[in-house]
Amino acid sequence: MSLADVLLAVPRLSTRDAAPQFAAAGLPVFPCQPGGKRPLTHSGHLDACLDAEAISAWWQRWPQANIGMPTGPRSGIDVVDIDVKRDGTGFAAFHRAVNAGLLDGEIARVRTPSGGMHIYFPATAHAPQRCWQAASAHIDFRGAGGYVVVPPSVAVESNGVAAYRLFSLSAAQTRPIDARALREFVDPRPTPAPRDSSGAPSGELLAHWIGRLREGERNHGLFWAACRLSEVGVRADAIIDVLGPAAARIGLGEREIERTVYSACRHTSGGTGGVSIRSFSPWTHPASDRDMRRMPWGE
Structure with a gap:
């Protein structure tokens, strides 16, 4: 059968x-x-x-x-x-x-x-x-x-x-x-992080990109964008100032924005546990088998 x-x-x-x-x-x-x-x-x-x-x-x-x-x-x-x-x-x-x-x-x-x-x-x-x-x-x-x-x-x-x-x-x-x-x-996967004329990630362009994210992409998108800025030395409070308003407009709460940005900064400062942050995007999020059990993969 x-x-x-x-x-x-x-x-x-x-x-x-x-x-x-x-x-x-x-x-x-x-x-x-x-x-x-x-x-x-x-x-x-x-x-x-x-x-x-x-x-x-x-x-x-x-x-x-x-x-x-x-x-x-x-x-x-x-x-x-x-x-x-x-x-x-x-x-x-x-x-x-x-x-x-x-x-x-x-x-x-x-x-x-x-x-x-x-x-x-x-x-x-x-x-x-x-x-x-x-x-x-x-x-x-x-x-x-x-x-x-x-x-x-x-x-x-x-x-x-x-x-x-x-x-x-x-x-x-x-x-x-x-x-x-x-x-x-x-x-389609996102293009590389927008950069200004000096080659550094552009906070303004990243904020614009965040503003176009849809439900299901928002947290991962904010995390990815915050990682790009943190990697070049932008402090967490400054990242919140730059990306926070765009994240709020697409429905993320103030505490959620702060948690996500501070988490991104911790990861880029060496707490990745072997995960390559440069390859991280809202569409590629590593998870252990145990984590996968808790994620909404069932339909």
């Missing part, structure tokens, strides 16, 4: 009956909050398994639990997540990526309760691809270290309860997605 077979079989089943179907197909599962995405087990997606007894025990304890499936090498499935939110959707960027040939090789598409889409691709065990989020494009990638909620799970939306449901299966040959190429296409 394949993933496609399971997706065809489970729409009329309860999650309690569907979870063993995924496991029987070699797809590890774990329970999530009924009507939601939060894992119910202590270690979240790290607890996912194929063991029939463990799965039965979980759903005896939580009969209405949604089904979570880890992405990446553990399940052999990577997922592109097209978001639908109040401030926009990822479908425009998705269609551009399709036309560019970056989303060929899918296994299936699953409609999410919000009206978005999960697009399933085969993952490669020898070359795992990490999760990422492109907030401005409203497209996320769930690979190694992430998970998705799968059919027939449900979610509580503003217009009622809606289910994750199979939208389509591909008849074409499947192949892994190049997640890095997709990210560069929908969310």
Whole structure:
């Protein structure tokens, strides 16, 4: 039995009956909050398994639990997540990526309760691809270290309860997605820090750049910009004076701005713990496996 077979079989089943179907197909599962995405087990997606007894025990304890499936090498499935939110959707960027040939090789598409889409691709065990989020494009990638909620799970939306449901299966040959190429296409990396005529980072231009950041990019963007100024010797209080007003205009609070700037200054003064600050950007933030469990990679 394949993933496609399971997706065809489970729409009329309860999650309690569907979870063993995924496991029987070699797809590890774990329970999530009924009507939601939060894992119910202590270690979240790290607890996912194929063991029939463990799965039965979980759903005896939580009969209405949604089904979570880890992405990446553990399940052999990577997922592109097209978001639908109040401030926009990822479908425009998705269609551009399709036309560019970056989303060929899918296994299936699953409609999410919000009206978005999960697009399933085969993952490669020898070359795992990490999760990422492109907030401005409203497209996320769930690979190694992430998970998705799968059919027939449900979610509580503003217009009622809606289910994750199979939208389509591909008849074409499947192949892994190049997640890095997709990210560069929908969310190009920032250009080097703006500099003035002397070659030093320009506080004015950095502030202008911060003013264009969107939700999901703001903290990392301020941190990155503060690092650029701190690296050339600008003091924390002066960085706050230069970047603070722009950060406040995009919704960051005064204390949040101060914490972020002082954290950037500590990092650039030698407390990086081996992380290269010059390579840090709002789109590349290192995290340990333990940190990844706490980050919102599950959809």
